[in-house]
Amino acid sequence: MDKRLFSYINWGLLACMLLLYLVGVVNLYSASGTRLETGVTISSFYQRQFIWGLCGVVCMLLAMAFDYRQLRNLAWPFFLVTLFMLLLVPIAGKSVYGAKRWISLGFMSVQPSEMAKLAVLVLGARLLARDSRALGWKDFCCVLCIGLVPCALIIVQPDLGTTLLILLILGGMILFHGLKGYVLKTCLLAVPCFGAFMWFVGMHDYQRQRILTFLDPSNDPRGTGYHIIQSRIAIGSGELWGKGFGEGTQSQLRFLPERHSDFAVAVFGEEWGFVGCVALVTLFCLFLLSIFSTAVQAKDRFGSTLVVGVFFYFFWQIFINMGMVIGLMPVVGIPLPFISYGGSATVVNFTLLGIVLNVSMRRFMFKG
């Protein structure tokens, strides 16, 4: 491998992601603590997250090892395999919590909807990279279709969060690429109609309930509203300087639900206060900006679009998860990258960033 490649690596991005990963592990250590009569016991979430992170780093290195432009060739096959897996889910999938999302391969379970995110991202980048002109109706529909087909399969699982995320990533990429003026205007008009359609046809009762509760948590303080209320109390009670590491009562006494996964940042907010939260938000923004700089510096459209897809992948997750935890968004099961516990999510995150680093490394190479 060319030694020059290393000098082009986006070191800022690497630093941001490792820092976030460490903050995540440390925060999970605290979020794993549970105070019982006998004292504090700590479950092993942070250790597992640490190990998953190491796996993620290996995957990241793998994702950096080959030329990212190979991905363009793999886009369609990968997409088709993913579709096939998604079709298998209703037939061979196993139910967890009333939703069929997993397929068992014997030695491990995979979540085809996770693969769908990647597949749509790569194929979207390939299709958008064909030329530089803003999209007309034909191209727009073509790109949209590769998002809608897997989404239709995912939403029946049901998995609203992933469906939403895929559409938002693809939408972000399309917006970045540019739309013809009339297409953009029509789309803006169509969004409310689509929202209404989702409300009346596409959503399950519990999902509708979540949105209603979001609008007024006190409606249902013991049920769906409980998450929102407790999470606001956790964050708010951190005040300016926080309660200190490991001192969060909302989390340690288990008032805060889902404190390892979706609401992990509430634990952070409770213990580190406003100062810590601003630092974390700043870190996330720097992280996004370094991905952004890679997208701008990339010397080919495919690489750039790919990185923009990754940018939106992270942007939407940060926006939706943080928004949910601080009560600006309804409760949707989307984790916060690096902060929430989740093995496969961590591996996917690292892998995607490997691709970004890959693009940044090879921004001056044009040989085949």
Added chain:
Amino acid sequence: MSRKTESTGHSAQARKGIRSWLKIQVESESYQPPRSGVILLQVLVGLLFFVLVTRFWYLQVHRGAEFTRQAQENRLRIERIFAPRGRILDSRGKVLSDNRTAYGLSIVREDCRDIPATLAQISEWSGIPLSQIWEKFRQDRFKVKPFEPLLLITDIDFDLVARIESEIYAWPGLEIVVRTKRSYPEQDLFAHVLGYVAEANEREMAADSALAMGDLVGKQGLELKLEQQLRGRKGLYDVEVDAHSRVLGKTLREEPHGGHELRLSLDIDLQRAAWEALNGEAGCVVVMEPDSGKLRALVTSPAYDNNLFAAGISQRDWDALRTNSRFPLQNRVIQSVYPPGSVWKLVMATMLLEHGILPRESVFCPGQVKLGNQIFRCWRRGGHGSQDLMHSLINSCDVYYYLMGERLGVDKIEEFAKACGFGKPTGIDLPHEKSGLVPSKQWKRRRFGRPWARGETYNVSIGQGYTLVTPVQVAVFVSALLNGGDLLKPQLLDDAPREVRGRVPARPETLKFVVEAMRRTANGGTAKVVGRKDADMGGKTGTAQVVKLKMAAGERRLRSSEMEYAQRDHAWIATWGIKDGKSYVVVVMVEHGGGGSSVAGPVARKVYEHLFGPAAGTKVASSQPEASGLRPAPGRTD
């Protein structure tokens, strides 16, 4: 060979195909990202930062204190620590109202896996029907939170506690709770004075924030009236809990303070002596110190066992008490009103002296007075002959008071009687005290819409008609005669100060005159039953008619024993006794007892025997029939 080249050629072709598939396509033109896209991404990141930081500021800085408080409320729960209720003692320190430990069984719904089975098990242990336990459970389930204990049965006996204790591990959610219960060792003897406590009801809890579910609160008697002193103040624990209400630790925030121990002025032995003297008759005895107003005995009979209420009275017991024709729930000393009969003549005599009637002024008593076509009789058929004020009291001559009352008029009687404390409560520290009634012309017009009749003044003058008093009012008045005219609040507490609530509007000479009349009445008049040589005694009897007896001329008055119980006269005696510098006022009232001297008198005498020791030589001749017999002697000796 050719085959080999063919195969290598074939593989080379395949390799070429794969290579071409893997060939990286490179855009020829120099790539520039779309300008609008670049701006979009930057704006999005900026927006994200701005929105999140603003929101964090709002939650953590702007409303931080509020959420901190909510987090505290989440985490800390307040648990009350029971404060023992103050005991009540008699004047010499004997316990009248005590606390004892009682065991109960309660259920924490959240921890209970199978409520129906658990309730069935409780029923099996306790022998209480399952339906009753279910009813209690349904009644209270919304009053206590799921993680708080709901008390299902109380007062389990110790053997059963031991058995439940050994099996309780199999029934999660059940716990044995220790509470204190009130007990009244003297039962009926002090039931009306002490009253009782029971669990606070919803109304009481709404009115008093210090009360919680299951707390005991005074419902009757002193327990009710002095609730605030007896109760004490609960302590508080800060209990740290987690989201599952599991208790993690306790810190004491406020220590409990037990209630005040109250020492009564009542004397348990005197109380018992008076109780025994009544011998089960419906009636009451008041013993009061005329100088201080302190009550030394306050007996009403029949009574009830107040332990029944403290333990939670059963419907059957309650119905039995409520429907009992002798009204055991009634505190006759303060809650029952009676016509005072001739005892009223003490009030009348005081008034007459104050209104210028001279003691030497005489009235001739022929045995009856005619008013229109009505005949008003003196109790003595043959008449008393010429009577002055002193003799009218000693002989209890009705005719004297008929005529004198007529002379002053009912409105003057009303004014004076009210000034003597009648017609209003005495202020004793017991609930539901009655006022009695002092009638007037105005009152009758308001009450019946009819004018006052002259004959009614006759009746009022001898303590009949509409006049109604409580026994304690009589005791307060007689005390005032002795202490110089102060109408004192009857005190039940040993350390209570002397409290003057009014004054008898009479000169000291007047009071001395009436006292002297009482002395002479006890020394040979109608109240001689209480007279004794070793002490200075005074008294006045009364026999109050309950129904107007229609008697044709010449017809014999019926004896009490020949009448229906409810139509028999009330027997009164109001007395005082002074020995060795100690003075007491004793008022006895026996409901439907018959003659005052024959029925109430012996009761009072027994009380004095307890106070002053056995009488060395009574002035009561052994021929006095009522001294030995329970039931009245022939005729009225009023």
